[in-house]
Amino acid sequence: MKKILFFTLLCLISLSLFSQKIYDFNENCKAAYSEIIKLKLSTGQQRIDKERQQNPNNLIPEILEGYIDFFTLFFNEDPVEYTARKGNFDRRLSIFDSGPENSPMYRYCKALTYLQRAAVRIKFGERYSAGWDFKKANSLVKDNRSKYPSFLPNNMIYGPLQVVIGTVPQGYKWITSLLGMQGSVSGGMQLMNNFINSDDPYAKLFADEATFYYCYLLFYIENKPDEVFRLIHSKKLDVVNNHLFTYLAANLSLNSKQNDYAGKIIQSRNMSPEYLQITAWDFEMGYVKLHKLQLDEAIKYFDHFITNFKGKFYVKDVLSKLSWAYYLKQDQANAEKYRLLTIKNGSTDSDADKQAYRNAKKGVWPNQTLLKARILSDGGYQKEALSMLQGKTVANFPKPEEALEYNYRLARIYDDMGRDDDAIRYYQEAIRLGKDRTEYFAARAALQTGYIYESRNQKPLAIAAYQECLDMGDHEFKDSLDQRAKSGIARCNGE
DSSP: HHHHHHHHHHHHHHHHHHHHOOOOOHHHHHHHHHHTTTOOOOHHHHHHHHHHHTTTTHHHHHHHHHHHHHHHHHHHOOOHHHHHHHHHHHHHHHHHSSSTTHHHHOOOOOHHHHHHHHHHHHHTTOHHHHHHHHHHHHHHHHHHHHOOOTTHHHHHHHHHHHHHHHTTTTTHHHHHEEETOOOOOOHHHHHHHHHHHHHOOHHEEETHHHHHHHHHHHTSSSSEEEHHHHHHHTOOOOOOTTTHHHHHHHHHHTTTOOOOOHHHHHSSSSOOTTTOOTTHHHHHHHHHHTTTTTHHHHHHHHHHHHHHSSSTTHHHHHHHHHHHHHHHHHHHHHHHHHHHHHSSOOOSSHHOOOOOHHHHHOOOOOOOHHHHHHHHHHTOOOHHHHHHHOOOOOOGGOOOHHHHHHHHHHHHHHHHOOOOHHHHHHHHHHHHHHHSSSSSHHHHHHHHHHHHHHHOOOHHHHHHHHHHHHHHHHTHHHHHHHHHHHHHHHHTTTT
């Protein structure tokens, strides 16, 4: 009897040891992660399936599948996919609870899952729930940093969280106040900079993902677009075969007025069907063509985006641009059609969509000369934009909103051409004309003035300009402009 009991106990112990869950980022998992981060999701899934067969107790495949869910939902915003996949986040969190708590991967995987779900929830309009997920992610990674200070992947989460929390615009301030979250721009950026330049094995493994986050923070929070593109070129980021980098480079090129470079990147990407099919390429190519005033081509790409995109972010923005394109083609019937669709379709969750909705509701068509100058200037074609306004004065634009835009547009053109004194002069006039209006021109003029003074190391003047931007009331793009102004003040104060 004793022998039987001993044998039974031995079997139970062996079974327990055999079934113990582990976090093993082995070579197969690293290969799967490498494919997924390039947006080759199906190839990554095949490697995950192989790992599950070979090592059924390894929990790393769960976090890898989390990336697949995240990228699929974040980029395509398909509500049907969301219904099918949203339960995976809760299931994954429960599975991680079965893993060993004495591993730094335990809290890290949970924090990353909460962070991914928060970003997805924002896309689907669940802001309050997203706020709590950010809170949980922040708490978990702070705890993990305390318990495992040498585990560097903590900083890939904690760094961006610190930066974003430190620059939360007024419209979202209630979330951080409610959840008791505090951040630091300089501290978060330093963590990220150290991480992407570290020789730590995990830092090398997660280098592409960390670089993606760092570039966006550097571009929008630190206002260092030149440094971003130096990094892209110096690190020789693969913008052809890594679609995450393709998106990064194309998107930031468009937003830094490098229109031709953006178009080249999009058209040169690897077109293999292995990659996640996203409508962002049509969205971005539509802008590339619009900025060149190639209106028929812009309409084709924007229309393809609207037809195939299942989400709501930037739908109003694109419909508005379609109405512009038809308006400039003198096709008033279609211009009116897309203006009405701008009001009806999409959401107002992004600042661009809010502006599109407001403009459509006003029912007033923009001055064609100013509109063409704006479109060309936004693409980086400053000489062509300036030629549109050559010989014009404020007298040519008798409407108050047109006089405001005329001064702002000249200022932006001169700013981009390096004619700082001319830019400041016209920015100041735009601020005078528009500080009590709802258009974004005056607030953006104050922000750009701050950038100029900051680049000259005239920090008190820069802070005053940034504060002027913050002090302006409700206007288009308020959340994003306020965030940039707050970031500017933090930089000038060394915070």
